Amino acid sequence: MKALQEKIEKEGVILSETVLKVNSFLNHQIDPFLMQEIGKEFAKRFQKDGITKILTLESSGIAPSLMTALELNVPLVFARKKKSLTLNEGVLTAKVYSFTKQEENEITVSGEFLHKDDRVLVIDDFLANGQAALGLIDIVREAGAEFVGLGIVIEKVFQNGGQMLREKGIRIESLAPIRSLENGAVSFAKEEELVR
Amino acid sequence: MKALQEKIEKEGVILSETVLKVNSFLNHQIDPFLMQEIGKEFAKRFQKDGITKILTLESSGIAPSLMTALELNVPLVFARKKKSLTLNEGVLTAKVYSFTKQEENEITVSGEFLHKDDRVLVIDDFLANGQAALGLIDIVREAGAEFVGLGIVIEKVFQNGGQMLREKGIRIESLAPIRSLENGAVSFAKEEELVR
Numbered sequence: 001m002k003a004l005q006e007k008i009e010k011e012g013v014i015l016s017e018t019v020l021k022v023n024s025f026l027n028h029q030i031d032p033f034l035m036q037e038i039g040k041e042f043a044k045r046f047q048k049d050g051i052t053k054i055l056t057l058e059s060s061g062i063a064p065s066l067m068t069a070l071e072l073n074v075p076l077v078f079a080r081k082k083k084s085l086t087l088n089e090g091v092l093t094a095k096v097y098s099f100t101k102q103e104e105n106e107i108t109v110s111g112e113f114l115h116k117d118d119r120v121l122v123i124d125d126f127l128a129n130g131q132a133a134l135g136l137i138d139i140v141r142e143a144g145a146e147f148v149g150l151g152i153v154i155e156k157v158f159q160n161g162g163q164m165l166r167e168k169g170i171r172i173e174s175l176a177p178i179r180s181l182e183n184g185a186v187s188f189a190k191e192e193e194l195v196r
Numbered sequence: 197m198k199a200l201q202e203k204i205e206k207e208g209v210i211l212s213e214t215v216l217k218v219n220s221f222l223n224h225q226i227d228p229f230l231m232q233e234i235g236k237e238f239a240k241r242f243q244k245d246g247i248t249k250i251l252t253l254e255s256s257g258i259a260p261s262l263m264t265a266l267e268l269n270v271p272l273v274f275a276r277k278k279k280s281l282t283l284n285e286g287v288l289t290a291k292v293y294s295f296t297k298q299e300e301n302e303i304t305v306s307g308e309f310l311h312k313d314d315r316v317l318v319i320d321d322f323l324a325n326g327q328a329a330l331g332l333i334d335i336v337r338e339a340g341a342e343f344v345g346l347g348i349v350i351e352k353v354f355q356n357g358g359q360m361l362r363e364k365g366i367r368i369e370s371l372a373p374i375r376s377l378e379n380g381a382v383s384f385a386k387e388e389e390l391v392r
Contacts, residue, residue: 029273029309030258032266059254059274062226063262070228077225078255113225 001041001175005188007034008154014181018159019100026125026153027060038175039067042123042151045173046072049148051121053077053114055140057096057107057132060125064153068123077114079107079136092142094135099128107135114143127152127174130161137170149173156181157189166195197237197371201384203230204350210377214355215296222321222349223256234371235263238319238347241369242268245344247317249273249310251336253292253303253328256321260349264319273310275303275332288338290331295324303331310339323348323370326357333366345369352377353385362391 013021025031042064054076056065062078069076082105090111097104114120122136133150140147149171155162157177165172172194179189209217221227238260250272252261258274265272278301286307293300310316318332329346336343345367351358353373361368368390375385 023306024309025271028276028306029271030262030265031271032262035262036266059258059276062255062258063272066226066228066231066259066262069226070232075221075225075227076259080224080255110219110224113220 001038003034003037004153004176007031008176008178009186012186014184014186017181018156020154020156020178020181020186022154026063030063032063035063035067038064038153039069039071041175042068042121042173043071046121046149046151049121050119051148053118053145054121054123055079055109055114055136056123057081057136061123064125064151065123068121068151072121075113077109079109079139081105081107092139094138094142096131096135098131107132107139109139109143111143114140114145116144118143118145119148120145121148121151123151123153125153127155127161127165127172128159130165133161133165151175154178157194163195197234199230199233200349200372203227204372204374205382208382210380210382213377214352216350216352216374216377216382218350222259226259228259231259231263234260234349235265235267237371238264238317238369239267242317242345242347245317246315247344249314249341250317250319251275251305251310251332252319253277253332257319260321260347261319264317264347268317271309273305275305275335277301277303288335290334290338292327292331294327303328303335305335305339307339310336310341312340314339314341315344316341317344317347319347319349321349323351323357323361323368324355326361329357329361347371350374353390359391 011024054069057079065076092109120140152174155174155177177189180187207220250265253275288305316336348370351370351373373385376383
């Protein structure tokens with residue numbers, strides 16, 4: 001997605017060969033117009049898939065997911081990273097290890113918002129090792145709902161998550177697949193190059 | 197705001213005389229069209245205030261804030277509830293005690309996204325004891341920016357936050373001020389009745 005890739009080139013801060021900070025428009029400050037464009041792009045790609053619900057993970061997944069939900073005319077559910085005191089029976093859970101934060105979180109979704117007849121699009125801001133995506137997909141399946149595909153804003157192709165998921169047959173729509181952050185520059189992959 | 201108050205009456209779950217669960221459209225599952233209406237309403241109320249930035253708190257503040265940001269054509273910043281490993285120098289912080297979760301969080305905003313010339317609208321999903329709002333306003337002032345007003349989706353008028361803040365001269369736009377949750381029913385206050 002051209003506008004997103006240009007924004008990453010312009011405002012992304014490369015902290016190391018594996019860490020890209022996009023705090024100025026996605027992870028901390030949010031550009032609402034870019035989110036709207038991202039929402040339209042995901043909606044276009046999943047328009048014909050009969051999506052009935054979007055599932056994401058707090059907090060950075062919420063903005064792109066909300067704009068996609070608006071375009072697809074479906075509700076959005078965000079998984080929480082720890083148990084809330086007011087969530088109780090019928091809670092769906094998965095364990096997710098975050099390499100960035102070096103901690104394991106239990107992510108939870110209340111079972112009342114994912115049903116057997118739901119067709120679910122999972123959206124997340126980043127795909128790196130694929131642990132968060134796997135956890136979200138587990139939750140969809142735990143609910144007995146159908147997992148349709150994964151929408152990713154920024155994929156770090158040089159980490160193994162995308163390849164691991166594609167080898168499982170999972171459909172990934174990846175709007176900004178980054179091949180490398182070496183030598184202080186962002187190098188994008190073409191989507192058609194990604195392992196299917 | 198009529199559509200919001202009707203949604204609360206229809207889908208809100210009264211857990212006790214002080215706890216209202218709105219997980220089906222605001223705090224866990226999100227209704228994107230209602231968020232769009234909320235965004236339009238906040239934007240209308242703050243249209244003439246020269247807002248340059250919206251500040252909210254993860255996670256439930258993000259959706260209504262994003263739609264308001266889109267309408268007002270400004271960026272949104274969400275405060276984080278604990279320090280992130282990739283936030284470093286120039287971090288603005290405030291301590292916020294959550295009565296619901298019975299824990300104190302440090303909320304943080306990177307100083308690079310709030311400037312002295314910013315005019316900031318603070319938005320949050322709930323106003324109860326006012327601790328989160330106070331923390332967010334502290335952060336705006338710590339940045340040297342101008343705090344313009346507070347937009348609240350649901351105010352629990354029977355708790356003391358709104359009164360405490362209004363007595364400090366803070367402007368609050370409260371879309372669904374709830375007078376009481378007694379006897380298993382939601383009773384709304386009229387906005388003009390709220391202490392100024």
